[in-house]
Amino acid sequence: MKKDIKLNDIIIFAVTLILAVIFAFPIFFNIMSAFKSNGEIMRDAIAFPKGFYLESFKYLLTETKYPEAMLNSTILTVCSIAVMILVIPMAAYAIERNSSKWTNGIFTYFLFGMMIPFQVYMIPLFKQLKMIGLFGTLTGPILVYISGSIGFGVLLFTSFLKGIPREIEESAEIDGCTRTGIFWKIVFPLLGPVTASMVVLQGLGIWNDFLMPMMVLPTGQAKTMIVELFYYVGEFSSRWDMIFAGTTMSLVPVLIAFLALQKYFVKGVSSGAIKG
Structure with missing residues (x-):
């Protein structure tokens, strides 16, 4: 029996390791290629770089609209997530x-x-943004991101709230705490894991979004990082050194945020799944 268990453990570990390598290889390949010139990448894409080629990073940061695109991506992500955290937990708590x-x-x-794909209402949405004067501004995508996350966010938070005892709130109410105070001082701090899950899932989606910024933000001006990098992919030639350098820079904030919130993210998703 012990031999069977050990054999099963070895098989599971081997399969997990293989899957981890498969999923991690694109990131490794991207970072490795970011320090190669376009000529090196075209000659041998999987070869290790001969040295730390930094001209791609320098060119993107000094000669292109990429820094402004980074700022736009940051504004879209931070503002959207901030409003989501402010509004969605209260809505879920009330429900x-x-x-x-x-x-x-x-x-x-x-x-x-949540069941309606974005592509179904995409064109009417863009027309509506034009009608109310939000087409071509950062405000339009922010409002769309917030409204589009409410369904999933409410589902996630309500599932987690079911595991918080009502007795805690009743004790605070007896002590004279208001309903608003009970939520922000007592309930909301307990929602840390599910809030971290919300930040990671929604933030990653907004940070990597291509379609909304491409369609909504004005032509001829800096859009977001992903959209700016798209312009380096040509029909007959592509600047892969710029693309890999740009995607590597876009990976850094995502990895930092995920590593910082990893413990809470896993706890929030698992707790929500069990309690839901």
Whole structure:
């Protein structure tokens, strides 16, 4: 029996290791290629760089609109996530703690919204942004990102809130704490794991989004990092050194955020799944 268990452990470890290598290789290949010239990449894409070629980074940061695109990506991500954290937990708290036909109807409405692909309402949405004067601004995508995350966010937070005992809130209410104070001082600090999950999942999606900035932000001006790098892919030739250097710079904030929130992210997703 012990031999079977050890053999199973070895097989599971081997499969996990192979999958980890498969998923990690594109990141390794990207970072390795970022320090190679375009000629080196074209000659032998999988060869190690002969030295640390930094001209691609220097050119992107000094001769292109990439720094402005980095700023736009940061504004879109930070502003969207900040409003999501401010609004969505309160909405989920109101729905979960005040169960009624009205709140259940709103919750169902949010869930139905998750089932509609973005491509279905993409064109009407862009026309609506033009009508209200938000087409070509950063405000438009921010509002779209926030509204598009409410369904998933409410589902995630309500699942987690079911595991928080109501007795904690009742004790605070007896002590004279207001409903708003109970949420922000007592309940919200307990939502740290699921909030970290929300930040990572939604932040990663906004940071890497291509379609919305490409379609909404004005032509001829800096858009976001992913869109700016797209312009280096040509029909007959491509500047792969610029693309790999740019994607490497875009990876750094994502990796830092994920490593910082990894413990809370895993806990939030697993807790939400069990309690939901």
